[in-house]
Amino acid sequence: MSRRIRVTRRAILSTLTVVVALAATVVVYGITPHGDDINAPFNERGALGDVLTGRTLTGSVTSVRLASSFDATEVGEEWTGPTTGTWVVVEAEFAATVEPSSLYRPTLTIGDATYYATERLSLLTLDNSLMRPGIASRGLILFEVADSALASEAAGRAEVGINASYESILDSRLAFDVDLRGLPVESDVVVSRPVDVVL
Template sequence: MTPPVARWRHAANGAALLAVLSVASVVLHTTPNRELQHSPMVVPATLTEPASGRDLRATVHSVAVTEAVTAGNGWAGSTPGVWVVVELSVEAVVEDRDRTLGTAVLRVGDTEYSASTRPGTATLVSGRPATGIPLTGPLMFELPADVVSAPAAERATLELARNSDPRVDSLLVMPVDLAALDVQPSIDVDLPHWGVR
């Protein structure tokens, strides 16, 4: 017959082992995997409302789809597809750096379209956000014409970040229903300028 003290120690050891296994199970199932640890910190954004990340504040004023764009510096862009023109204001939150807007992506389904550099100084791609002073102007995305009428266009997203690699940093993400926008023959855009619209 096992002495009572030995039975108590055996039960205590079993309970301790069960507690250790339970904690290990919880840690294994709740610890984020490597992909999640390195993913961006998504900041939801909505049209006309300011959204702030770690070092970027942005307000999207409007989104339009057009066949051609003319800018204030005389640049005119036609395309076999369409242009998605996003008018927005951006500013740094923490510090001025000699760096342009690092990430400016329009995502439609599994495909990313980077903001075009073709317009040169007529777009915010070449601008350098300053701390507390909004820089307002357009971003222009060149897409195949059939993309804006595809089912995925209803759930497109505009993604903005200060860095070109937004992993482990803020990523402003705004849903954009491209399918709901009429395709205009052409639009004129102002050059980027300091201050709001």
């Protein structure tokens, strides 16, 4: 009493078409960016001392220190940087590649937390300098960071990010891997204005 099912060529083709379309959808979803990745910047990655070049900027992060206070009296600034956390002092040297540019909101990423460069000492830090082609500026970028972040394991894989543009959407970004663990916390770290270095 078995009932015989008639399978037509048309039915087979329709089924195959649906299967292929579904498979293609899965493949396309898998190989294309989604979520935040759609507008993510293109990272040029390096370590301390590496010279990285992006679309608008070229340069390096030369040292990283921790500080509890600053001494900016050399440039007539009484501010000492009082904080409930700790300062991460990044010494860096950058120049523009082709036309004048800036360090747009440098970031320090520790684990899931991203810190932007402080604006509390706006006239003296490197991120307030205009970058020029062939004439690098050497100076400091300051991040005010929670002590808990520096004590975390992620502090060993921190990242200093330099964006090529303010929004940093689908644009190049320089990413320097830095290890913040075990660094001594210094007091009265001297802050001076960025200096020009002709490349």
